[in-house]
Amino acid sequence: MALPKIEFKQVAFTYQPNTPFAVKALDHINLEIPENSYTAIVGHTGSGKSTIIQLLDGLLLPTSGSIRVDENVISATSSNAQLGRIRSQIGIVFQFPEAQLFEETVLKDIAFGPQNFGKSEEEAFALAREAMQLVGLDADLAERSPFELSGGQMRRVAIAGVLAMKPSILILDEPTAGLDPRGQRETMQLFERLHVDQHVTVILVTHQMEDAAQYADQIAVMNGGQLVKVAEPAQIFANPQWLKDNHLTVPKTTQMAHELERGGFTFNPYPLTLEQLAVQIKRQLESRTQ
Amino acid sequence: MFSKVLFGRFVPTNSLIHRLDPRAKLVLSLYFIVIIFMANSWQTYAWLAAFTLGVILSTKVPLKFFWDGIRPLVWIILFTVILQIFFSSGGHVYWAWGILSVTQFGLVNGVYIFCRFLLIICMSTVLTLTTQPLMIADAVEALLKPLAKLKVPVYELALMLSIALRFVPTLMDESQKIMNAQRARGVNFGTGSLIKRVRSLIPILIPLFISAFNRAEDLATAMEARGYSGGEGRSKYRLLHWHRADTVACVVMLGVTLILFELRYLA
Numbered sequence: 001m002a003l004p005k006i007e008f009k010q011v012a013f014t015y016q017p018n019t020p021f022a023v024k025a026l027d028h029i030n031l032e033i034p035e036n037s038y039t040a041i042v043g044h045t046g047s048g049k050s051t052i053i054q055l056l057d058g059l060l061l062p063t064s065g066s067i068r069v070d071e072n073v074i075s076a077t078s079s080n081a082q083l084g085r086i087r088s089q090i091g092i093v094f095q096f097p098e099a100q101l102f103e104e105t106v107l108k109d110i111a112f113g114p115q116n117f118g119k120s121e122e123e124a125f126a127l128a129r130e131a132m133q134l135v136g137l138d139a140d141l142a143e144r145s146p147f148e149l150s151g152g153q154m155r156r157v158a159i160a161g162v163l164a165m166k167p168s169i170l171i172l173d174e175p176t177a178g179l180d181p182r183g184q185r186e187t188m189q190l191f192e193r194l195h196v197d198q199h200v201t202v203i204l205v206t207h208q209m210e211d212a213a214q215y216a217d218q219i220a221v222m223n224g225g226q227l228v229k230v231a232e233p234a235q236i237f238a239n240p241q242w243l244k245d246n247h248l249t250v251p252k253t254t255q256m257a258h259e260l261e262r263g264g265f266t267f268n269p270y271p272l273t274l275e276q277l278a279v280q281i282k283r284q285l286e287s288r289t290q
Numbered sequence: 291m292f293s294k295v296l297f298g299r300f301v302p303t304n305s306l307i308h309r310l311d312p313r314a315k316l317v318l319s320l321y322f323i324v325i326i327f328m329a330n331s332w333q334t335y336a337w338l339a340a341f342t343l344g345v346i347l348s349t350k351v352p353l354k355f356f357w358d359g360i361r362p363l364v365w366i367i368l369f370t371v372i373l374q375i376f377f378s379s380g381g382h383v384y385w386a387w388g389i390l391s392v393t394q395f396g397l398v399n400g401v402y403i404f405c406r407f408l409l410i411i412c413m414s415t416v417l418t419l420t421t422q423p424l425m426i427a428d429a430v431e432a433l434l435k436p437l438a439k440l441k442v443p444v445y446e447l448a449l450m451l452s453i454a455l456r457f458v459p460t461l462m463d464e465s466q467k468i469m470n471a472q473r474a475r476g477v478n479f480g481t482g483s484l485i486k487r488v489r490s491l492i493p494i495l496i497p498l499f500i501s502a503f504n505r506a507e508d509l510a511t512a513m514e515a516r517g518y519s520g521g522e523g524r525s526k527y528r529l530l531h532w533h534r535a536d537t538v539a540c541v542v543m544l545g546v547t548l549i550l551f552e553l554r555y556l557a
Contacts, residue, residue, distance in 0.1 A: 100471035116476025
């Protein structure tokens, strides 16, 4: 089997070490993320989720342990050049990414990333136009100021700015926070398309268990700076008490299934999407009437 | 980035000094800075240094942590001192080159200035280390109150000060977030030529200003929505109380001054 794309080895991170403010954010993290996978990282606020993604991009360096991304390794002593190579492969959509916009025009802002990673102006603009199309922004918005746009459009510009870098790994930190339900659905479907069509490895940090259940093929559960469990969604959501102990909610479909179990239904595997739930209910109802 | 610098940060160790009235601490720190300029010999500096060390120890902040926190500032002082040494004249000349010279007076002055700056920084660090920023703002307001009779908008000034202080951590957080986003998009801060470094600040400053203005507007709306209409007749949530310990602190400071003058005229 090929090496996993990303590998955390005994990673620990302490904020402001050796001071009275020292806070241990992560401890003994061992995590493998295979190529082309869709991993969701879930956990309570303060469980260390956002520290993990900052470590993965070399924005923070681990206090001990190492992280391998392809052939590059991030450790406490990594050089800027190494980190640069890693950053050119990873795109991060931060929480409320529209806060990163600063250029005079939409096109220039989207082309900012590619230009920083060594693309010429023409190449970068071409990538930017491509990314605009990908996120569903009208081509005639290219010369507008990003600050004249609506909130939803600004979010798209910011996401396009990340996608224009053509990352092979895409990290999403609560990418749908503050969007209306339709915007949420469209955004998540956009990332799903990238994952399926362009084989982008996706890491989704989220509070929305529905999204984790629907899109991810593995879920990593964090609690108090520790990685508690890494498993397939169906396994993670099978035990409601365990989820409660780890401060997690249950996706609505799974919750429904748990309720139905009390009424004599059985589910195996646990349904994660509305469709799976409907199919299983239908099957069981049919076998009852027969 | 600035995580090491201690100046301006509050460390809740709940010592005796922490519990003093912020008005007392503010006035006494300013007073101490004034009397530092009364020191004129090594005995007087030694006395003030010993007192400062005692105060630092009584804050219960680990000494090494305190020192690590002011060390970055010491380099700035050393730079000033070196200029002072090279450009002042008088007394025995040890070394000269063009307009630069190292003289006896220059050296002595340099050492004194170093001590002075160091003591000032230590004492002001103790103030901010042991007093929450909002308490300092309250103290400023209380101390400026008499000026209200001269139609100085004391309440508005204090409100501006406390809002400014309140938003320092928020804006620090915000700038850290924006920096992370731009670094993830390939900006490399702190490398390349000076022009390149300055240019790399634009992608931080513009989003930071925009978010600061948005925040200001939100705050104004939120205050108006809750019926804010200026300081007229407003009661205070945090009240300052003068305790016996505060009086004792003032007396101690008076004692320090007396001994200082004693040493000054003895020498």
